[in-house]
Amino acid sequence: MKTLKRVTLVLITLIMISCNNEDKTLTVEVFETSEAGNKLSKITEFKNAEEKVTIKLKPEEKLQTITGFGGAFTEASAYLLNKLSKENRKKIIDAYFSKDGAHYSLTRSHMNSCDFSVSNYSYTPVEGDKNLEHFSIEEDKDDLIPFIKEAMAASTDGFKIFGSPWTAAPWMKDNNNWVGGKLLPEYYDTWALFFSKYADAYKEEGIDIWGFTVENEPLGNGNNWESMHYSPDEMTNFVQNYLGPKLEADGKGDLKILGYDQNREHLKEWIDSQYKNEETSKYFDGTAIHWYASTFEVFPEELQYAHNKAPEKFLIQSEACVDAETPVWEDDAWYWKKEATDWGFTWAPEKDKHLHPKYAPVNRYARDIIGCLNNWVDGWVDWNMVLDTKGGPNWFKNWCIAPVIVNPDTDEVYFTPLYHTMVHFSKYIRPEAKVIALEKTDDKLMATAAINPDGSTVVVLFNEFKTPKTINLSLNKKNVEFTIDAQAIQTIVIPKNEKV
Template sequence: MNKLNVVTICLMMIALSSCKTEQKEQTVKNDMTFEVYETSAKGNSLTKLEDFKSNKDTVRIKLSPDEKFQTITGFGGAFTESSAYLLNKLSPANRDTILQAYFAKDGANYSLTRTHMNSCDFSLTNYSYSPVEGDTNLEHFTIEEDMDDLIPMIKDAIEVSEDGFKIFASPWTAAPWMKDNKKWVGGKLLPEYYDTWSLFFSKYLDAYKAEGIDIWGFTVENEPHGNGNNWESMHYSPKEMTDFVEFHLGPKLEKDGYGDKIILGYDQNRAGLDEWVDEMYRSESSSKYFDGTAIHWYESTYDFFPEALQYAHNKAPNKLLIETEGCIDSQVPVWQDDAWYWKKEATDWGYDWAPPEDKHLHPKYAPVNRYARDIIGCLNNWVDGWVDWNMVLDRQGGPNWFENWCVAPVIVDPDADEVYFTPLYYTMAHFSKYMRPGAEVIGVDNSDESLMVSSVKNPDGSIAVVLFNETETPKSISITLHEKTVTFSIDAQAIQTVMITE
């Protein structure tokens, strides 16, 4: 063999070796890792899955990160006096367990929360921070009622949370002396107290700031339509609320150095949302003060009203759209029976009391299904935040001064010092833990209409996909991203979060 052939062979071997190395590097580069976490009727609770079964049909899902929609504000629940009171009745260990479960990075890692200004139905009694009648300058303003339970719960949650979380506050009513009916329930804010009520918001920010708690923003009024004259409420028409914000609340916060605080209008159910956003965003001067729209879910147990959500977004594409309250209402919690939360046995207020023409919106519906369906439906229709109601309630669904019993994701028995994490807790965590603030909702092409899917790209580049299989049939899943594919399966009656990294 001559010298030339030896050189040629050596070059070929080097090239082949280089080609194999490049091919190996390309294979590694093209790998896509994924983890699957499932909560299911069969007993999984945010369980990481390693083994998957092959089913007859495969659902094909294509992710399109270049197709971007809204930016996520956050997910979480509400600090209420009832929840805080119950935490203080538990042992320190159980109290800490619950706070860690909600706010620690290895827990649900809640990022968006709510609290109430003055009392609400989930308070122990009626109270106001402005207790002195005729005190128009609010010289006697005090948050003393919050000092025993509510503020300690918020402070401890702040200590637990590594990533931090936003807090917005909502009033149920002004003190009766500011209202036309002089009652806690119903009635309207008298126009001569519009400036006093605006000052109230500013004083609240001052008082909470002094306690080391930064309030991100407000909803103007919880449920301005009222609540059937049951518990604390104060009524506004769309025009009245918009006038109050444009000419009083917005300018007052701006003047007092709080112009950066978020103001969300409306804060009630989705039907009729159009008339509220039409009024809120009627002009540049009104739109200036509204940062977004707040909505609740009580209009139906299953319908998330996509048309109304789309309308609200299209009216103000650059504004926030946040679901600020949802819970399994008018229902005493079922204790330590996970199966109940997957069954169509829960009722809501409308099952018993809705007018005949609306009864179809309020069938019995499984609690887990209601949460998963609504959150995914919201994400797929421009909603950027979703906030649950009470974080903790007792076995009766209280305490609640009006006896308006509801379900919370965590139920406790303070007398026995026992804690029950219901499947609703894990359902919330599927979103809050893995879809982080600043994430962008991305395009999803889903071949199976019976499987609900939503996906986001997180600030760290990871992709979170949440799937909800309400059916009784397990499904094989194929997810494609950038022409790379991962395959796995989802059980019947299950919710999954799939975390994908490239």
């Protein structure tokens, strides 16, 4: 009996020793892009920094489900890809869509022309064609559709694509113009049919459309390029009584309808209209937003309000870019400096000028994406994927910057730091990932985290300041210590065998 007790005691002691000696170090991979020159570089050696930050992941607190990250298929980008060598065209498409590249999962395209088209055009050119018997996407077959198909071929997991109209053809509008004006009530049925026909036409090309935004920038754009205006209640009426019922009647009720699709500072009034009651909410699957109201402000109160009003609906950032700037060629340092200005730096009303200071493009992207993820946004879509050295082509000469800049005359390609910034999110945080809560001891260090469907956990950090920081990251009583450089973005991948 005594022998049995001794054996039992020895076993218990050995188990306790084993537990006490269990490895408490968290296994991670760290990828960094920095002002110092790292470009998604895997970091394995770290120098200790004086500033210490503790981050505790809280996987038990799961938040929104990720829809995806990506960019927009525009005629401008497709037109430029047609001018490049086959090698560089493939290089860019693979960089955006392959598993080894950005692995984009959520994309957008314009229906009819937009400012980033070579010219004005409509799929419905015949005036008075109420039944859209002459509807045709022929205009897209030389550039947009081949671009989308090659992206599909490069993607291992596929991606969602939603369409956005900038305007109906002028003949459907009260001002008979590409710019401004409103849809005439007698064409509401015709315009709803337009969406249905677009989905059919693209399906015939082998492209499945995931959904739509009802109208790009329904508040207008200062009467500069293609636009069509709605008030919140006008858009709700169109969706509730025309677009939603039409898609349902045509067997397309699974296509997603996203309302609004403009800047966040006006979000509450649109949310209140869309989700006023069960009848108004029925056909809205979510809301789309843009970032152009500020170069630094995320508008967390508005985002929180939208989520709380309709917690089961999508909240997708559908467009963002460095606007009102011509691209800076092969100068990575510029993208980290606070020298860029946006439209509002010059044109915003005096009361809003404080929202539009000069900014660093990398900072703007990283801050906004993390800020959005920490305030219930489930998808984040960039604007043009490719532009030229002028910031076009754009028929209105509304120059902007894209993550990839090309010189079609010399067949050169420049992947700016904005491309690498996007990859930190799009490649590592996958569709159906769950954003999780975290605690950190430094409010200046930006951080977000998510658990992927494969069980891996991803943390993205952004240190926009000029001093490095030592990070102590913990998950489930395990921790790891590493350093993030000054002015750097890091993605930390915790493999699925670190049980969550």
